[in-house]
Amino acid sequence: MRTACFVDGYNVFYGLVAGTRYKWLNLPALLKHIIRVEQPDTELKAISFFTSGVKPSLASRGNLSKEAQDTYLRALIAQGVTVHYGRHQLEPRCAPRFVNKETPPSRLDQVPIWKLEKKETDVHIAISMYRLAARQAQLPAAERIQQLVLVSADTDLTPALRAIQEDFPDLRLGVILPHREGMKRTLPGSLRNTAHWMRQVVTEEELASNQFPDRVPTQKRPALKPSYW
Known part of the structure; x- marks a missing residue:
């Protein structure tokens, strides 16, 4: 079954590797492993x-964090992954003051904050999935993608999956939740209801066994695992 994966990088980082020693994740290898466990006849043809x-001014390690991200993306690209870039938007806002868990938020007691939002990513994923699905009818049967897999827990993408399900019923849909083993996460039921299958947890063993070597060859200089990863 020819398969294309669409990966929400933000979800993967904070759901699987943030705060762990698994940041140098060989994502193509991990996805091939998971998909073949769920669908043994799968052939992974594309990863987006x-x-x-990263905004260095807001990152815990400043420019080092941006350099680490850039290096990791070069490693992914060297493995055939197509990387799409959105942007971050930082704006001043007001939000209700946190007192304690027992005190409800009040619009009458607000404090100024900086609000950081990622822009364009969710819409880009949704459009990319739908456009790929639409193109398949124009291809010879032997070349068509037969399965789309979303790697995200973001329920904002549910309408896109539902539209693909309704408009292209021959396409199989899968969802891999980037939820690390041992972490308590809410199961996004709306995503589950629009997919043929869902992987709910990625184990620590799977993360550990799917890491890049410290040095990943690229077309230019090699991508070296950041020292603090």
């Missing part, structure tokens, strides 16, 4: 990775 660039 959607992300936004």
Whole structure:
């Protein structure tokens, strides 16, 4: 079954590897493994990775964080992953003051904050999935993608999956939740209801066994695993 994956990079980072020693994740290898467990006859033909660039001024390690992200993306690209870039938007806002969990938020007691939002990623994923689905009818049967897999837990993408399900019923849909083993996460039921199958947890063993070598060859200089990863 010829398969294309669409990966929400933000979800993958914070759901699977943030705060762990598994940041140098060989994502293509991990996805091939998971998909073949779920669908043994699968052939992974394409991976699209959607992300936004790190803002050094807000990152815990400043420019080092941006350099680490850039290096990792070069490693992915060297493995045939197509990377799509969105952007971050930082704006001043007001939000209700947090007192404690027992005190409900009040619009009458607000404090100024900086609000950081990722822009264009969700819409880009949705449009890319739908456009790929629409193109398949124009291809010879032997070349058509037969399955789309979303790697995200973002329920904002549910309408896109539902539209693909309704308009292209011959396409199989899968969802891989980037939820690391041992972390308590809410199961996004709306995504589950629009997919033929869902992988709910990625185990620590799977993360550990699907890491890049410290040095990944690229067309230019090699991508070297960041020292603090």
